[in-house]
Structure formats: structure tokens, C-alpha cells
Amino acid sequence: AQSVTQLGSHVSVSEGALVLLRCNYSSSVPPYLFWYVQYPNQGLQLLLKYTSAATLVKGINGFEAEFKKSETSFHLTKPSAHMSDAAEYFCAVSHYNNNDMRFGAGTRLTVKP
Amino acid sequence: DVKVTQSSRYLVKRTGEKVFLECVQDMDHENMFWYRQDPGLGLRLIYFSYDVKMKEKGDIPEGYSVSREKKERFSLILESASTNQTSMYLCASSLPSGTYGELFFGEGSRLTVL
Numbered sequence: 001a002q003s004v005t006q007l008g009s010h011v012s013v014s015e016g017a018l019v020l021l022r023c024n025y026s027s028s029v030p031p032y033l034f035w036y037v038q039y040p041n042q043g044l045q046l047l048l049k050y051t052s053a054a055t056l057v058k059g060i061n062g063f064e065a066e067f068k069k070s071e072t073s074f075h076l077t078k079p080s081a082h083m084s085d086a087a088e089y090f091c092a093v094s095h096y097n098n099n100d101m102r103f104g105a106g107t108r109l110t111v112k113p
Numbered sequence: 114d115v116k117v118t119q120s121s122r123y124l125v126k127r128t129g130e131k132v133f134l135e136c137v138q139d140m141d142h143e144n145m146f147w148y149r150q151d152p153g154l155g156l157r158l159i160y161f162s163y164d165v166k167m168k169e170k171g172d173i174p175e176g177y178s179v180s181r182e183k184k185e186r187f188s189l190i191l192e193s194a195s196t197n198q199t200s201m202y203l204c205a206s207s208l209p210s211g212t213y214g215e216l217f218f219g220e221g222s223r224l225t226v227l
Binding site for chain 1: 117146148153154155156157158161169171203205207214215216218219220221
């Protein structure tokens with residue numbers, strides 16, 4: 001079965017600083033990988049997804065993630081944090097032939113002025 | 114705009130009560146899911162359905178059941194609510210396997226069991 005591990009339950013950065021949220025996955029078959037964002041009192045929204053095309057994936061709001069098979073990682077980055085990026089971020093994994101998706105425990109991002 | 118709608122945003126129930134959480138999607142998606150979200154644990158899959166009247170257990174099905182009588186509607190049922198089922202419940206839908214599998218989520222139902 002597939003799984004993901006998010007390193008760091010809380011990450012705090014200053015406005016304008018680099019954002020790096022870490023995700024490692026475990027999968028016996030080629031994975032599909034996703035990052036979702038959740039703002040307070042809302043459901044999850046898709047930020048970006050990797051589906052075996054380009055290894056560097058660009059998403060909404062200036063976020064991007066790089067799939068590294070050798071490291072089994074899919075870390076999320078943004079060059080310059082904005083106050084509006086404060087939210088909880090979830091990494092998730094699924095497969096081409098799977099109906100289900102598995103999520104990490106989440107990382108809460110705080111952006112300081 | 115695509116939409117997944119959960120019938121109740123906030124519910125308060127008593128121990129032993131039967132609880133229905135309903136979810137409707139307007140995207141004609143084959144797959145529907147119920148997740149439970151708890152701090153520090155992320156989202157855990159309770160049940161999913163890949164077709165009308167079809168269901169599969171997820172990682173934490175104990176104490177829950179589901180119903181899918183129509184393609185657009187997927188209900189989560191707590192037969193006898195307990196305090197350890199106090200949580201946020203998220204419904205989602207997606208296209209079938211063999212596609213990109215992106216999930217579309219509702220806004221969540223926060224259940225408190227007293």
C-alpha cells in the first residue's frame with residue numbers, strides 16, 4: 001500500500017522568504033503525487049499534481065514541486081512567501097489503477113510579517 | 114463551477130444517536146470518498162465508492178457505514194455515535210481509475226459527539 005510522510009507538522013517563515021514543505025512517499029508502483037491546501041474552515045483545494053510527465057510541476061499561487069524518484073520525494077516550494085499562503089498543506093499519493101488516495105499528516109505554514 | 118456539497122457544516126449529537134452525513138456532487142463523477150480529518154493524523158480514508166451501490170472499506174471503517182443509491186449522492190452513517198467519532202468529516206469525488214485521480218472536496222462537516 002502507498003503512503004506519504006510529511007516532515008514537520010509546523011513550518012514558520014517570514015514574508016518574502018523561501019517556502020519549503022517536505023514530502024516523502026512510499027509506493028511499489030509508479031505513483032501519482034499531489035499537494036493540496038486547506039484554508040481555515042474550508043475543504044481541500046488542489047495546488048498541483050505529478051502524473052509521470054515533467055518532474056518539475058508548477059501549480060497555482062506560485063508553488064511548484066519536484067518529483068525525485070531516487071529520493072522518493074515530492075517537496076513543495078515557493079520562492080517568496082506571502083501572508084495569504086498561511087494554511088495547512090497536505091501531500092497525497094495514489095496510482096493509475098487505484099481508486100483511493102492516501103494523505104500525509106499535514107504541515108501548517110505560518111507566515112510572519 | 115464544480116461542486117461537492119456536504120449537507121451540514123456543524124453538527125452536535127449525543128452518544129448513541131444515529132448520524133447521517135450527506136454529500137452531493139454535480140460533476141457526474143464515478144468515485145466518491147469519505148475521509149476523517151484529525152489534528153496530527155491528516156486525512157484517513159473511511160470508505161469509498163466507485164459506482165452506485167458499490168463500496169470499499171478504507172483504512173478506518175469501524176463504526177461507520179455508507180450508502181450510495183444514486184451516482185451523485187454518497188452518505189456516511191454512524192449507527193451509534195461515540196465521543197471518539199468527534200471529528201471533521203470530508204467528502205470528495207473524482208473521475209474513475211485510469212485518469213489523473215484528482216479529488217474534489219466539500220467544505221467538511223464538523224461533528225461533535227457529547
